Amino acid sequence: MQSLRSSNLQAGFTLVELSIVLVIIGLIVASVLVGQDLVRQAELRSTVSQYEQYQASVATFRGKYNGLPGDVAGETNFAFSCATGTADGDGDGVLDDTAQGQALQSGELVFFWCHLGAAGAGMISGSYAGNVVTSADINSQTPRAKAGNNWGVFSTSGVNYYIIGAGLSSAGNNFTTLDTLSPLDAYNIDTKVDDGQPNRGVARAHGPAANDPDANPATGAGGCVDATTADGVYQTTVGSLACTLSIKMIL
Numbered sequence: 001m002q003s004l005r006s007s008n009l010q011a012g013f014t015l016v017e018l019s020i021v022l023v024i025i026g027l028i029v030a031s032v033l034v035g036q037d038l039v040r041q042a043e044l045r046s047t048v049s050q051y052e053q054y055q056a057s058v059a060t061f062r063g064k065y066n067g068l069p070g071d072v073a074g075e076t077n078f079a080f081s082c083a084t085g086t087a088d089g090d091g092d093g094v095l096d097d098t099a100q101g102q103a104l105q106s107g108e109l110v111f112f113w114c115h116l117g118a119a120g121a122g123m124i125s126g127s128y129a130g131n132v133v134t135s136a137d138i139n140s141q142t143p144r145a146k147a148g149n150n151w152g153v154f155s156t157s158g159v160n161y162y163i164i165g166a167g168l169s170s171a172g173n174n175f176t177t178l179d180t181l182s183p184l185d186a187y188n189i190d191t192k193v194d195d196g197q198p199n200r201g202v203a204r205a206h207g208p209a210a211n212d213p214d215a216n217p218a219t220g221a222g223g224c225v226d227a228t229t230a231d232g233v234y235q236t237t238v239g240s241l242a243c244t245l246s247i248k249m250i251l
Contacts, residue, residue: 040185041188043146043147043148044146044147044185044188044189044192045192046146046147047145047146047147047164047189048189048192048193049146050143050145050146050151051162051193051247053124054116054124054151054162055249055250057069057116057123057124058116058249058251059251060123061115061116061121061123062251064121065078065121067089067091068089068093068095068112068160068251069111069112069113069115069116069120069121070089070095070108070109070110070111070112070113070114070115070153071089071090071091071092071093071094071095071108071111071112072088072089072091072115073088073089073090073091074088075087075088075089075111075115075120076088078120078121080114080115080119080120080121081119081120082111082114082115082119082120082129082130083111083114083129083130083131087111087114087115087130088111089108089111090108093251094155094158094160095108095109095112095153095154095155095160095249096108096109096154096155097109105132105133105134105141105175106131106132106133109152109153109154110128110130110131110132110133110141110142111130112153113126113128113130113141113142113143113151113153114128114129114130114141115130116128117143124143125143126143127140128140128141128142128143129141133168133175138150138167138168138175142166145164145165145180147164147180147181147185147189148165148180148181148241149164149165149166149167149178149180150165150166150167151163151164151166152165152166152175152177152213153249154213154214154246156213156214159248159249160248160249160251161213161246161247161248161249162246162247162249163177163206163213163244163245163246163247164180164181164189164244164245164246164247165177165178165179165180165181165206165208165243165244165245166178166213167180175211176208176209176210176211177206177207177208177209177212177213177215177244178208178244179207179208179218179224179241179242179243179244180241180243180244180245181241181242181243181244181245182238182239182240182241182242182243183224183225183234183235183236183237183238183242183243184234184236184238184239185243186198186205186224186234186243186245187234187236189203189245190203190205190234190245193247194247196234197231197232197233198217198224198225198231198232198233198234198243199225199231199232200231202247202248202250203245203246203247203248204245204246205217205224205225205232205234205243205244205245206243206244206245206246207224207243207244208244213244213246214246215244217232217242217243217244218242219232222238222240222242223235223238223242224238224242224243225243
């Protein structure tokens with residue numbers, strides 16, 4: 001009997017021991033969350049650095065080749081190895097693809113990356129082929145954004161933009177824009193390159209849409225932007241990916 005009582009007394013943890021275990025678990029969880037946040041902040045800073053690199057490379061390209069990458073005419077004379085056959089632009093200073101209705105996946109909108117990369121002028125890291133983007137080769141046509149998904153370029157009203165969040169739809173070869181950033185992510189990038197306002201300035205919020213990089217951002221509960229104010233504000237309390245971001249190409 002005495003032996004059984006002693007065995008029962010030794011079983012289990014005391015309240016103090018349980019408290020210590022819970023504190024340790026809490027510290028581990030907190031450190032993991034902090035680590036994830038630090039990693040994400042590093043990805044956002046790297047995305048801004050990519051944008052700055054592209055801006056500098058475009059300026060250098062224009063000075064050397066007297067044209068905009070992707071749009072420059074006569075690229076075969078520059079010995080670029082882009083696309084099957086030729087990857088000439090039309091030289092009008094606007095990144096577009098009228099044949100595809102500015103569908104993001106072909107023409108000047110992919111020539112841009114090829115002209116800048118190792119197959120072209122070698123001014124950015126990576127080598128991009130300049131072919132029509134398909135589900136099998138998106139990363140060989142456009143660079144990955146450090147914040148997620150891919151970089152793209154497009155034009156609207158004669159103004160050229162980069163876009164963070166180009167990708168492929170679940171349908172396969174339909175190149176589209178995807179929600180890549182949380183509203184807080186988008187706000188952080190916006191404040192680093194512009195004014196932190198989603199609907200004005202150099203950086204602007206957009207929503208996902210097939211072949212429409214200029215689509216309006218989602219509003220309302222769980223959306224990217226609170227549209228109840230005149231210029232809108234990022235809904236930074238929304239934790240899910242709800243934003244695509246475009247940044248003006250300053251020439």
